[in-house]
Amino acid sequence: MNICEMSLLSLKKALDSGTLTSEAVVKAYRDAWEADQKSALPLNGYIEFFEDAIDLAREADVLRAKGDARPLLGLPFAVKDNISIKGKSCTCGSRILRGYTAPYNATVAERLLAAGAIPLGRTNMDEFAMGSSTEYSSYGPSRNPVNRELTPGGSSGGSAAVVAGGQAPFSLGTETGGSVRLPASYCGLYGLKPTYGTLSRYGVVAFGSSLDQVGLFSREIDDIGLALSVMAGKDSKDDTSADLDFSALANLSPAEIKGLRVALPEEFMREKGLDPEIAAIFDNACQWFRERGAVVETVSIPVLEAAIASYYVIALSEAASNLSRFDGIRYGLRKDPGEGYDELYVATRSEGFNAEVKRRIVIGNYVLSTHFSGDTYKKGMSVRARIQRDVAEVFKSFDVLLCPTSPTVAFKLGSKVDDPLAMYLSDLFTTFVNLARIPSLSVPMGTTAEGLPVGVQICGPHYGEEKILRVAKAWEATR
Amino acid sequence: MNEKPIHTDGDLTYEIIIGCEIHCELLTKTKAFCSCENRYGGLPNTRVCPVCLGLPGAMPVVGREYVEFGAIAGFALGCEVSRFTKFDRKHYFYPDLVKGYQITQYDLPLCTNGQVLINLASQDETPRFKKVRIERIHLEEDVGKSLHIEGAHSYIDYNRSGVPLIEIVSKPDMSSPEEAALFMQTIRETLKYIGATDGNLEEGSMRCDANINLKVIENGKEWRTPISEIKNMNSFKAIRDACTYEVGRQLAEFRTDRQNFSQGFKVTMGWDDAKGETVVQRTKNSFIDYRFVVEPDIKPFTLSDSFIETARSKVGELPQPKRDRFRKEYGLSDFDVNTLTTERSLADWFEQAAKASRDPKKVANWVLAEVLAVLNERNISLDELKITPAHIASLVDTVVSGAISSKQAKDVFAEMLETGDMPEAIVKKHGMEQVSDTSLIEAIVAEVFAANPAALDDYRKGKTNVVGWLTGQVMKASKGKANPGTATALVQKRLAELK
Ligand SMILES: [Zn+2]
Numbered sequence: 001m002n003i004c005e006m007s008l009l010s011l012k013k014a015l016d017s018g019t020l021t022s023e024a025v026v027k028a029y030r031d032a033w034e035a036d037q038k039s040a041l042p043l044n045g046y047i048e049f050f051e052d053a054i055d056l057a058r059e060a061d062v063l064r065a066k067g068d069a070r071p072l073l074g075l076p077f078a079v080k081d082n083i084s085i086k087g088k089s090c091t092c093g094s095r096i097l098r099g100y101t102a103p104y105n106a107t108v109a110e111r112l113l114a115a116g117a118i119p120l121g122r123t124n125m126d127e128f129a130m131g132s133s134t135e136y137s138s139y140g141p142s143r144n145p146v147n148r149e150l151t152p153g154g155s156s157g158g159s160a161a162v163v164a165g166g167q168a169p170f171s172l173g174t175e176t177g178g179s180v181r182l183p184a185s186y187c188g189l190y191g192l193k194p195t196y197g198t199l200s201r202y203g204v205v206a207f208g209s210s211l212d213q214v215g216l217f218s219r220e221i222d223d224i225g226l227a228l229s230v231m232a233g234k235d236s237k238d239d240t241s242a243d244l245d246f247s248a249l250a251n252l253s254p255a256e257i258k259g260l261r262v263a264l265p266e267e268f269m270r271e272k273g274l275d276p277e278i279a280a281i282f283d284n285a286c287q288w289f290r291e292r293g294a295v296v297e298t299v300s301i302p303v304l305e306a307a308i309a310s311y312y313v314i315a316l317s318e319a320a321s322n323l324s325r326f327d328g329i330r331y332g333l334r335k336d337p338g339e340g341y342d343e344l345y346v347a348t349r350s351e352g353f354n355a356e357v358k359r360r361i362v363i364g365n366y367v368l369s370t371h372f373s374g375d376t377y378k379k380g381m382s383v384r385a386r387i388q389r390d391v392a393e394v395f396k397s398f399d400v401l402l403c404p405t406s407p408t409v410a411f412k413l414g415s416k417v418d419d420p421l422a423m424y425l426s427d428l429f430t431t432f433v434n435l436a437r438i439p440s441l442s443v444p445m446g447t448t449a450e451g452l453p454v455g456v457q458i459c460g461p462h463y464g465e466e467k468i469l470r471v472a473k474a475w476e477a478t479r
Numbered sequence: 480m481n482e483k484p485i486h487t488d489g490d491l492t493y494e495i496i497i498g499c500e501i502h503c504e505l506l507t508k509t510k511a512f513c514s515c516e517n518r519y520g521g522l523p524n525t526r527v528c529p530v531c532l533g534l535p536g537a538m539p540v541v542g543r544e545y546v547e548f549g550a551i552a553g554f555a556l557g558c559e560v561s562r563f564t565k566f567d568r569k570h571y572f573y574p575d576l577v578k579g580y581q582i583t584q585y586d587l588p589l590c591t592n593g594q595v596l597i598n599l600a601s602q603d604e605t606p607r608f609k610k611v612r613i614e615r616i617h618l619e620e621d622v623g624k625s626l627h628i629e630g631a632h633s634y635i636d637y638n639r640s641g642v643p644l645i646e647i648v649s650k651p652d653m654s655s656p657e658e659a660a661l662f663m664q665t666i667r668e669t670l671k672y673i674g675a676t677d678g679n680l681e682e683g684s685m686r687c688d689a690n691i692n693l694k695v696i697e698n699g700k701e702w703r704t705p706i707s708e709i710k711n712m713n714s715f716k717a718i719r720d721a722c723t724y725e726v727g728r729q730l731a732e733f734r735t736d737r738q739n740f741s742q743g744f745k746v747t748m749g750w751d752d753a754k755g756e757t758v759v760q761r762t763k764n765s766f767i768d769y770r771f772v773v774e775p776d777i778k779p780f781t782l783s784d785s786f787i788e789t790a791r792s793k794v795g796e797l798p799q800p801k802r803d804r805f806r807k808e809y810g811l812s813d814f815d816v817n818t819l820t821t822e823r824s825l826a827d828w829f830e831q832a833a834k835a836s837r838d839p840k841k842v843a844n845w846v847l848a849e850v851l852a853v854l855n856e857r858n859i860s861l862d863e864l865k866i867t868p869a870h871i872a873s874l875v876d877t878v879v880s881g882a883i884s885s886k887q888a889k890d891v892f893a894e895m896l897e898t899g900d901m902p903e904a905i906v907k908k909h910g911m912e913q914v915s916d917t918s919l920i921e922a923i924v925a926e927v928f929a930a931n932p933a934a935l936d937d938y939r940k941g942k943t944n945v946v947g948w949l950t951g952q953v954m955k956a957s958k959g960k961a962n963p964g965t966a967t968a969l970v971q972k973r974l975a976e977l978k
Contacts, residue, residue: 084536097535104529106536201776203529203536210775239540239777321568321772324579325533329635345572368570368770377772 003028004166008075008223011169015064015074022064022074022118026057029076029120033167041148045161047081047139048089049121056118063116071230071250073116078162078171081122082129083214084203085109092205093125093137096352097332106203107235108172108214115230120168124158127354128323129179129207131155132426135417136356143413144187146453150410153183153426156215160187163217170218170227176208177311178405178430180215181442185455186410188444190472192216192224193430195463196437197242199228200235206322208315211434221472224441225249228465244463254477255470258293262286263398267304268429273407281446281454282404288475289402296402299394303386304432310387311431312424313367313380320364326352359420384435391436395461400471403429405442405455429457439465443472483654488730493695495726497659498651500688501666502644503676504621505548511620511643512539512582519682523636531641533577538776541566545643546589546782548675549618550790552645553590555673555797556613556666560787564589565779566618569769575623575635583646585771587779588617595669596799597661603814606799611662612650619644645675651690656722660715663687672798672823680713687712691725692740695733704729705740709748709757721750725757801826809839818847828861828868835872838879845871849892865899874902881962882906883913914960917969920953923961924969927952938974946970 003025006014014020033049036042053076060074079085082092084102091097105113113119126136134157135141142157144150145165152161156173160183163171173180175193184191192215199214206212214231216224232246264286268274290296328334328348335347353361367376394401407428416422433440439462442455460468483494510517513530529537553560567585593613600607621642626634647666653659667685671678678685688711693704707729709721725748732738747761761767796804798820805816805826820826829846833839850871854861874895878888883906891905898905906912914920927949928935934945946967953966 082536090535092535100535102536103534201536202538205535206776208775210773237540238538240775317772318775320770321570321580324570324572325535325577327572327574327579329574330532330577331534341572341574365770368772369768371766371768381773 004032005219006169007220008169008218009220009226011075012072012226022057022060022076023054025074026053026076026118026120029167029169030054032165033121033162036165036167041143043145043148043152043161043165043167044140044142045123045152045158045165045167046078046121047091047093047124047158050088050119053118053120060116060118068116070114070116071226072112074118075116076118076120076168077112077227078120078123078159078168079109080156080159080171080173081125082174082205082207083109083122083172084205085119085122088119088122090122090205091138092129093127093139094352094354094357095138095333096326096328096348099333100331102203104203107200107237108231109203111231112227117230121162123156123162123171123173125173126155126157126179127357128205128319129155129174129176130319130356130360132178132182132423133411133413133416134158134161134183135413136354138354141413144410146186146188146410146451149412150452151186151413153186153406153410155179156217157183159217160184160189160191163187163219164189170216170223173215173217174204174207175213175215175430175434176211176315177434178427180217181405181430181433181440181455181457182426184217184442185405185444186453188447188453188455189217189219189442190221190224190444191442191455192228192465192469193433193440194228194232194465195242195439196434197240198232198244198246198439198463198465200238200241202235202237202241206318208318208434209322210318211311211315213434221469221476222252225252225469228469232465242463246465249466249469252466252469252473254474255467257289257471257474260289260294260400260471261398262289262294262296263299263394263401264296265301265304265394265401265403266298267301268403269298273425273428274404275408277448278404278407278409278454281448282402282456285445285456286402288478292474297398299398299401301390301394303383303390306383307387307432307435308424308428310380310383311427311435312363313376314384314435316360316364317367317377317380318364320361320368323353323357323361328352356420387432387435388437391432391438392461395438395464399460400464400468401457401459403457403459405429405457409448409450409452409454433457433459438462439468441468441472443475445475491695491697491730491733493693493730495654495656495722496651496692496694497653497656497722498690499647499649499653499659499662500690501647501649501663502619502621502686502688503552503647503666503670503678504684505545505552505643505645505675506677507542507544507548507643509542509544510641511542511545511618512641515641517642519679519684521638523634523638526638527640531577532637533640539582539774541777541780542643545618547786547790547793548643549589549616549645550782550787551673551793552647552670552675553593553616554791554794555669555675556590556593556595556616556647558590558593558613558616560590560782560790561587562787563587563779563781566774566777568772568774570771571769573622574633575625575637575640577623577637577640581620581622582774582777583619584617588615590616595662595665597658597665599658599661602817605813609652609658611652611658611665614648614650616645616647619646656719656726659687659689659722660718663718664715668798668821673794674823683713685713687718689718689722690745691722691729693726693729693733695730702733702737703740704733705738706745707748707757708745709750710760712750717750717752720752720755721757724755728757795823805830809833809843811840811843815843815847818851819843824861830868832868832871832875835869836875838875841875841879842871845875845892853896865897866895870895870899870901877902877906881913883911884963887911887913887959910958910960912960913962914957917965920957920961920965920969923953923956924966924973927956928973935974935977939977946974949974 133151134154159171159173164187229250234243568580596608623637
């Protein structure tokens with residue numbers, strides 16, 4: 001068996017039955033990473049592969065021999081560079097955080113570690129999660145394992161690349177407006193953005209706090225359920241975390257599709273930017289549901305037209321606020337011309353942030369300034385309230401909502417990097433999910449004639465993770 | 480009563496308009512948004528965690544005690560306490576501010592529409608009150624402390640970062656520097672009284688910003704001078720001096736430029752105590768843009784009825800009502816009442832003793848004269864004393880009953896301070912009970928008369944001063960226990976019989 005193609009769940013079974021050791025598993029992934037490093041166009045998914053991963057794997061094997069039966073003992077995962085792991089660097093792909101070592105664990109990491117999982121390394125990302133291609137990383141872009149000329153998507157592109165490229169069985173990313181689902185779609189993976197509150201954000205460096213959520217990448221649907229069952233639940237350190245039990249997700253059974261009520265928002269169907277090939281694959285997906293007895297109906301949610309505008313107003317306001325703390329005083333980069341505080345802040349932030357991050361900080365501050373922009377922020381918030389209300393209304397009559405994940409397939413590296421507006425539109429179909437705080441799973445639904453993966457989103461009501469994962473499980477069973 | 484005083488300066492008449500913002504640190508066990516201990520001082524940067532350092536990824540969690548203290552303070556200052564509330568972020572850059580923003584409350588403060596009465600009379604005068612309205616009280620976190628070493632580095636201590644504050648914002652109801660200082664004093668007294676703060680001005684537990692400008696009338700035309708905000712004053716004297724200085728400065732400035740104030744713009748100043756002048760920190764042309772945003776890491780929340788009621792019940796009796804009551808119930812003077820109610824602990828201590836005794840007025844005298852003297856001499860607090868209110872009550876009652884003399888009571892007081900023994904035990908131990916039993920004293924008088932025939936002869940010859948001497952002998956024979964009045968009367972009676 002090829003370890004690097006195995007799912008998390010099959011690795012777990014192999015470790016449990018003794019056919020594999022954790023050491024062998026971690027070594028296989030490290031070898032894959034090292035070999036890829038030497039290739040002509042490396043994936044550049046990892047910023048750092050942890051030196052101590054092999055030692056932890058050996059320890060896990062010893063513990064297992066002693067009867068330790070923790071759910072993820074000895075199983076490896078990769079983690080995005082904006083999630084704190086005690087004693088490891090956490091730089092958000094930015095120069096401004098070079099040299100910063102997290103002195104504490106993010107709760108999601110803490111829970112995986114407590115379950116016995118082993119962090120393999122930290123993965124590449126668009127600086128401070130701002131971007132849709134991982135090209136805005138100060139560590140250089142990551143590549144799409146399907147076609148290395150293409151972007152893996154972003155901002156969690158590194159986390160997607162290592163899973164799709166066989167360098168990790170599963171990984172953590174983060175989302176503010178689609179940063180997990182988009183790379184999942186581009187790389188042919190499952191990518192879940194859970195309900196806001198399902199996973200603690202404590203220790204996850206904030207971009208747009210009211211939208212951010214940790215997401216998961218895997219090659220098989222069971223792996224997301226298994227990881228979520230360990231990571232989800234109330235965290236006393238995060239006031240916004242939900243007090244719910246997700247342990248049932250460790251064992252997913254396929255959902256009954258017959259009678260399932262599926263909503264298709266027409267606002268996305270008539271979208272001009274939607275690639276015809278993607279539209280066709282999406283139609284096939286709808287057909288798959290219909291053939292199995294689902295009730296598939298078009299719905300109209302007009303306010304979705306304003307989703308991306310509302311999203312950028314709120315996300316950038318909160319980003320400008322969250323990024324204020326990076327000032328060169330306490331950690332990370334410091335540039336001090338020796339002329340006073342203001343000059344120190346300006347010099348540090350000018351050099352530490354890339355152009356895209358600076359652009360968003362400036363827009364965010366402009367939006368927050370009532371002096372300059374009037375009540376733009378307030379308007380953005382009220383549109384969001386409408387979106388939350390109208391989307392919740394849909395779930396009173398439907399089980400799930402279906403729409404394409406991205407209007408296009410993975411694009412060529414370099415093709416949009418100088419056109420921020422084109423880049424922003426990659427998130428056209430994903431941001432409403434974060435605004436509405438609902439869960440959404442990007443499911444690989446097919447490939448184009450060129451062989452490029454296309455994802456379709458299955459969105460559910462608040463805390464409907466189990467529902468959408470089981471629908472995906474039914475889909476996976478027929479592939 | 481609330482008429483605005485009009486001042487004149489040459490051909491100008493003007494009113495002074497002052498509003499205050501008071502920052503007050505709360506005495507919670509933990510900091511506002513983390514579980515770090517909330518305490519003053521200590522080794523720099525020893526009480527910090529990812530949250531109060533604002534490290535990447537750290538998130539605030541609201542302390543329950545923090546909100547409760549805020550609500551208690553709100554009720555104490557006559558406010559309405561909002562059931563539904565939320566937090567916001569206020570942005571600015573400064574090294575002691577770890578996140579580039581302060582968590583505060585912007586458009587939904589915890590408390591609104593309060594009022595306090597400031598007493599314009601001096602301590603021994605009958606109170607003369609003025610109402611000062613409170614616009615709002617909101618919750619806010621404190622920032623760290625910078626230490627600048629001339630010609631070297633700047634150091635920052637983040638122990639104070641995240642300490643819970645309330646900010647009390649008054650309406651511009653003060654019309655003199657003195658009133659501004661009195662407002663601060665009244666707020667401090669009230670908040671100390673309810674145990675919300677230690678009110679320690681030197682340690683920065685309370686700071687006051689004053690917004691001040693003038694309404695000037697010149698030839699019938701009315702002007703408002705631009706507003707100055709004088710920041711971070713931490714003594715009543717500084718408030719008085721800074722506001723007085725600023726009145727003069729604004730008048731002088733008005734005479735040269737006759738500028739009217741414009742909304743939203745103000746000059747920010749500091750008070751230089753040594754030079755006795757205000758120092759400009761930011762000019763009036765600078766618009767301060769805090770770019771408020773809803774704090775997304777803390778869910779808006781609704782306070783339960785029981786939470787609100789508990790907070791209301793924890794306010795207790797405030798200084799002013801207590802003064803009125805003490806005056807009435809115990810027949811005490813304004814001065815005595817003011818002294819006894821400066822701190823709740825003292826007032827409670829007194830009242831416990833007063834309730835346990837037959838003579839509350841005498842209890843007040845003992846507390847004011849003797850107990851306070853001991854506290855001052857030894858520089859200790861009430862709970863460090865070995866005696867309790869019960870000790871004083873029982874001591875006073877022992878004197879009132881005539882069991883011991885006032886003079887003996889001082890000795891008993893001294894001894895119980897050292898040993899903590901009850902007065903009865905001390906009196907018994909030393910056999911100090913005063914003897915008032917006439918037959919016993921008569922017997923002693925008889926003995927003394929029998930033993931001193933010479934003195935009796937002297938008396939018969941007209942020397943009346945032997946009365947005192949004989950009484951002294953009786954007291955001596957009784958080892959000081961005889962009631963001196965009874966002894967004198969019996970000596971005089973027996974001498975009269977001699978004639
Ligand atoms: Zn702390």
